[in-house]
Amino acid sequence: MRPRNRGTILQIGSALAYRSIPLQSADCASKAAIRAFTDSLRSELFHEGSGIRVSMLQLPAVNTPQFEVVRNRPSGHPQPVPPIDQPELIAEVAVRTALRPRREVWIGWSTTLAIVGQRMAPGLLDRYLARHAWNSQQTEDLPPGHPSRHDRDNVDTPIPGDRGAHGPFDFRSRQTSTQVWLRRHLGQLLFATAGASLVAAAQRRKRT
Numbered sequence: 001m002r003p004r005n006r007g008t009i010l011q012i013g014s015a016l017a018y019r020s021i022p023l024q025s026a027d028c029a030s031k032a033a034i035r036a037f038t039d040s041l042r043s044e045l046f047h048e049g050s051g052i053r054v055s056m057l058q059l060p061a062v063n064t065p066q067f068e069v070v071r072n073r074p075s076g077h078p079q080p081v082p083p084i085d086q087p088e089l090i091a092e093v094a095v096r097t098a099l100r101p102r103r104e105v106w107i108g109w110s111t112t113l114a115i116v117g118q119r120m121a122p123g124l125l126d127r128y129l130a131r132h133a134w135n136s137q138q139t140e141d142l143p144p145g146h147p148s149r150h151d152r153d154n155v156d157t158p159i160p161g162d163r164g165a166h167g168p169f170d171f172r173s174r175q176t177s178t179q180v181w182l183r184r185h186l187g188q189l190l191f192a193t194a195g196a197s198l199v200a201a202a203q204r205r206k207r208t
Contacts, residue, residue, distance in 0.1 A: 060108035076138030
């Protein structure tokens with residue numbers, strides 16, 4: 001990328017880069033480290049006057065096969081903390097960001113609430129997660145015939161085979177996000193609102 005002096009690097013993070021949760025301390029630490037690394041890299045590229053852009057996507061809970069291979073100590077089957085989004089929604093935002101880079105993109109209302117909540121009331125979130133985070137990260141609500149536990153995990157060595165992009169939660173996962181839709185159409189909405197306000201003002205002047 002440096003010889004061409006252009007291109008976009010996409011770093012994939014999540015709300016856990018800002019707000020750590022119980023039972024996922026290693027994952028949360030790695031997400032926070034990626035965010036710190038990305039901020040440093042971005043500043044270094046600015047210092048060089050580089051045309052390379054760096055964008056970081058902060059994801060919500062996503063229905064990926066991660067929860068089929070993760071090492072799990074609680075009794076229930078691991079799950080992403082609901083609400084759960086489908087990978088295609090994330091891929092769509094990733095492609096759009098690669099074409100039109102932004103410094104950072106928060107995907108979904110759950111990501112936005114977690115990050116804003118951490119900035120405004122971190123102590124309250126500590127106590128909320130202490131009460132609710134255990135049950136929200138495990139489930140027995142699985143597709144028919146799906147085992148409640150898996151015997152192998154990928155902590156020490158990779159598990160062979162391609163598990164695809166989807167985990168077992170298709171029946172509970174969302175294909176769309178109103179937050180993503182609003183961000184994509186914000187310009188049009190503001191334009192339409194301004195136009196409607198001008199029309200309403202003109203009508204009031206006519207009546208007076």
